[in-house]
Amino acid sequence: xxxxxxxxxxxxxxxxxxxxxxxxxxxxxxxxxxxxxxxxxxxxxxxxxxxxxxxxxxxxxxxxxxxxxxxxxxxxxxxxxxxxxxxxxxxxxxxxxxxxxxxxxxxxxxxxxxxxxxxxxxxxxxxxxxxxxxxxxxxxxxxxxxxxxxxxxxxxxxxxxxxxxxxxxxxxxxxxxxxxxxxxxxxxxxxxxxxxxxxxxxxxxxxxxxxxxxxxxxxxxxxxxxxxxxxxxxxxxxxxxxxxxxxxxxxxxxxxxxxxxxxxxxxxxxxxxxxxxxxxxxxxxxxxxxxxxxxxxxxxxxxxxxxxxxxxxxxxxxxxxxxxxxxxxxxxxxxxxxxxxxxxxxxxxxxxxxxxxxxxxxxxxxxxxxxxxxxxxxxxxxxxxxxxxxxxxxxxxxxxxxxxxxxxxxxxxxxxxxxxxxxxxxxxxxxxxxxxxxxxxxxxxxxxxxxxxxxxxxxxxxxxxxxxxxxxxxxxx
RNA sequence: GGCCUCAUGGUCAAGAGGUUAAGACGUUGCCCUCUCAAGGCAAAAUCAGGGGUUCAAUUCCCCUUGGGGCUACCA
Numbered sequence: 001x002x003x004x005x006x007x008x009x010x011x012x013x014x015x016x017x018x019x020x021x022x023x024x025x026x027x028x029x030x031x032x033x034x035x036x037x038x039x040x041x042x043x044x045x046x047x048x049x050x051x052x053x054x055x056x057x058x059x060x061x062x063x064x065x066x067x068x069x070x071x072x073x074x075x076x077x078x079x080x081x082x083x084x085x086x087x088x089x090x091x092x093x094x095x096x097x098x099x100x101x102x103x104x105x106x107x108x109x110x111x112x113x114x115x116x117x118x119x120x121x122x123x124x125x126x127x128x129x130x131x132x133x134x135x136x137x138x139x140x141x142x143x144x145x146x147x148x149x150x151x152x153x154x155x156x157x158x159x160x161x162x163x164x165x166x167x168x169x170x171x172x173x174x175x176x177x178x179x180x181x182x183x184x185x186x187x188x189x190x191x192x193x194x195x196x197x198x199x200x201x202x203x204x205x206x207x208x209x210x211x212x213x214x215x216x217x218x219x220x221x222x223x224x225x226x227x228x229x230x231x232x233x234x235x236x237x238x239x240x241x242x243x244x245x246x247x248x249x250x251x252x253x254x255x256x257x258x259x260x261x262x263x264x265x266x267x268x269x270x271x272x273x274x275x276x277x278x279x280x281x282x283x284x285x286x287x288x289x290x291x292x293x294x295x296x297x298x299x300x301x302x303x304x305x306x307x308x309x310x311x312x313x314x315x316x317x318x319x320x321x322x323x324x325x326x327x328x329x330x331x332x333x334x335x336x337x338x339x340x341x342x343x344x345x346x347x348x349x350x351x352x353x354x355x356x357x358x359x360x361x362x363x364x365x366x367x368x369x370x371x372x373x374x375x376x377x378x379x380x381x382x383x384x385x386x387x388x389x390x391x392x393x394x395x396x397x398x399x400x401x402x403x404x405x406x407x408x409x410x411x412x413x414x415x416x417x418x419x420x421x422x423x424x425x426x427x428x429x430x431x432x433x434x435x436x437x438x439x440x441x442x443x444x445x446x447x448x449x450x451x452x453x454x455x456x457x458x459x460x461x462x463x464x465x466x467x468x469x470x471x472x473x474x475x476x477x
Numbered sequence: 478g479g480c481c482u483c484a485u486g487g488u489c490a491a492g493a494g495g496u497u498a499a500g501a502c503g504u505u506g507c508c509c510u511c512u513c514a515a516g517g518c519a520a521a522a523u524c525a526g527g528g529g530u531u532c533a534a535u536u537c538c539c540c541u542u543g544g545g546g547c548u549a550c551c552a
């Protein structure tokens with residue numbers, strides 16, 4: 001059996017689009033599931049769209065996502081070069097061959113003339129005007145330096161048909177297709193041409209890409225046929241949507257991998273979530289590692305309809321990854337986000353990390369969650385009032401002074417010890433420990449809701465700061 | 478407009494003629510609990526509409542409606 005070779009062929013736009021990332025992931029999973037190769041090819045034939053640093057974005061996003069490619073511009077391989085702009089001569093050579101085979105022809109039409117071809121609906125279809133030019137005339141005009149393009153010669157009638165592994169049989173009438181440009185006047189190929197030549201030359205067995213190519217694939221097949229090449233297997237993927245009517249767009253930052261990383265999502269969670277958009281493994285697994293996905297990946301689980309990107313679920317999944325991390329790993333990843341706040345200078349962030357891990361979904365939630373540790377609170381005493389806990393300012397007034405003395409006598413400010421000592425204090429006061437902890441927590445933080453309980457917060461604040469805070473809370477009462 | 482294509486809860490989705498129509502996120506409630514999370518339990522919520530085919534359609538066919546894509550010297 002032929003070796004499975006899939007490819008991811010992004011154009012260097014400066015972003016790693018999440019839709020593109022999913023396409024890359026599926027191509028990778030398919031290849032690896034079948035012990036095949038995954039290839040990266042850069043489609044940079046549009047020179048006007050060149051973006052500085054865009055290649056690095058592609059390389060690093062793929063790598064940090066765990067999608068290692070077997071061949072590519074920066075890792076080499078036997079089918080290079082893997083950057084289309086470096087393959088210009090190859091395309092020209094094959095374009096000329098296609099002209100000889102009758103599958104394409106030179107065209108000298110001016111932009112002005114093409115515009116006269118526009119119909120009442122604003123659509124334009126080339127009229128094969130230059131197809132009737134004799135070989136001699138074409139040669140003469142090229143020799144004289146006239147600018148030209150090479151167009152695909154598509155039959156005027158007939159129907160083309162192919163099998164897509166997701167969508168089934170696709171039939172399109174040739175009459176619907178235009179004699180689109182294969183080689184531009186700058187000598188560069190268009191996507192329409194380059195993808196065919198490269199996929200064949202690089203021996204890509206399965207072409208995995210978005211549905212935007214579903215209806216133009218017949219054009220590509222025509223070329224495979226004209227050259228006498230075997231067509232690849234096609235696997236078209238449904239679109240990822242922002243909402244019911246809009247695609248995920250790079251523009252708005254809702255589709256950009258790096259933006260998600262900067263917001264404190266972790267790579268594994270993004271990849272995992274994106275894998276689930278349009279694919280459901282046989283065992284219905286949701287949280288999966290890449291090796292597990294490779295094992296489970298199957299085309300029958302891929303859906304045909306577009307799916308809407310749900311960042312609420314992504315956040316949840318990211319939270320799952322966070323919770324599953326060891327404390328050390330979490331701390332390492334969370335550190336940059338702690339450092340966006342003053343807390344990292346004032347307290348032991350490893351202690352904060354422990355209590356916060358299960359209370360955030362993305363790392364960028366951290367600074368806001370811990371800000372109360374930086375600023376000593378000022379608050380109204382109504383905060384002490386809580387019906388369920390049976391507390392209010394009166395309870396606070398009664399309990400807090402005694403807690404203060406207790407705190408100043410405690411040497412071991414560990415959570416366990418604080419809990420034990422203060423619990424027994426509540427017993428001697430014959431109040432519920434939860435009442436004591438509630439008012440203490442309020443006194444320490446001035447917040448109705450905090451990450452962690454009173455004793456955990458005491459441990460983080462330390463003896464000195466804790467006492468200061470309780471004192472100042474008493475003054476406010 | 479033409480062509481291609483899609484359609485199960487709010488979202489991701491399983492199910493491929495006979496099911497009490499899975500599961501997850503979210504929502505709501507309860508339990509646990511030093512607040513909140515986390516964790517546990519439970520509940521509400523779906524087959525777009527209309528025709529066929531069939532003993533039987535969410536499942537097959539057709540139409541309608543709605544969504545997406547293509548229709549570039551962009552990919």
